[in-house]
Amino acid sequence: MDSLKQIIMTTKHKASFAKNASAKTITVVKEIDAPVQQVWKAWTTAEQLDKWWGPKPWNAVTKKMDFTEGGSWVYKMAGPNGEQQWDKVNFTNIHAPNDFSATDLFTDEKGNRNSDMPSTRWKNSFTKSGDGTKIESVLSFDSKEDMDKILKTGFEEGFSKGLDQLDDLLSD
Numbered sequence: 001m002d003s004l005k006q007i008i009m010t011t012k013h014k015a016s017f018a019k020n021a022s023a024k025t026i027t028v029v030k031e032i033d034a035p036v037q038q039v040w041k042a043w044t045t046a047e048q049l050d051k052w053w054g055p056k057p058w059n060a061v062t063k064k065m066d067f068t069e070g071g072s073w074v075y076k077m078a079g080p081n082g083e084q085q086w087d088k089v090n091f092t093n094i095h096a097p098n099d100f101s102a103t104d105l106f107t108d109e110k111g112n113r114n115s116d117m118p119s120t121r122w123k124n125s126f127t128k129s130g131d132g133t134k135i136e137s138v139l140s141f142d143s144k145e146d147m148d149k150i151l152k153t154g155f156e157e158g159f160s161k162g163l164d165q166l167d168d169l170l171s172d
Contacts, residue, residue: 012167015160019151021144026151028137030163034170036126039133040097042166043124046073052169055161058083063109069094074111086111089122099125118146135163 013031020027032039042048046065053060057080064074073089086107093101101124106117113119121140126133141147 012164015163017156017160019147021147024141024144024147026139026147026155028135028139028159028163030135030167031129031132032135032163032167032170033132035131036097036128036133038170039126039135039166042170043126044096044100046075048169049073049075052165053162055158056165058158067091067094072111074107076109084109086114088113097126099123118142118149120146120150 012033015028015030018027018029019025042052044067046062049065050060050062053075054077058077060075061078062073062075064072066072069091071091073091075087075089077083077085077087079085086109088105088107088111090103090105091100092103093099102122104120104122106114108114118141123138123140125136125138127136128134139147139150141150
């Protein structure tokens with residue numbers, strides 16, 4: 001069994017991050033060894049998101065989820081020492097199971113926007129790749145300064161860890 005675990009660990013795909021300052025975008029690509037429908041479900045249901053969204057020892061805790069166009073996901077990132085960071089994702093376009101777009105906002109517990117932090121527009125695409133799924137997330141910002149502010153939060157490391165947790169969840 002240990003040799004099988006070693007093979008699985010060595011075949012994992014690392015997420016790639018491409019930053020384009022002039023376009024004010026970050027593009028993240030990750031290959032997952034699971035079918036599109038399974039990856040889609042992990043990205044679009046609260047029960048699955050709470051299992052992988054956020055880098056350990058932090059975890060996501062959903063307060064409300066309405067995965068419809070015009071709906072939203074309100075959740076907190078809960079830290080190991082009682083820290084809380086609230087967030088709201090407003091879904092704008094959904095084309096199941098291929099892609100969805102949303103705007104992400106830092107908020108308080110009631111979903112009121114924290115204007116000290118920028119919003120981020122996400123387009124998440126899921127395409128068949130061999131026996132698995134290629135995830136491509138394009139994050140767009142209003143300014144290069146907004147993009148830099150999000151990067152300074154540890155976004156790249158945190159999102160990479162979260163995507164690895166998704167990979168672990170779907171390979172079980």
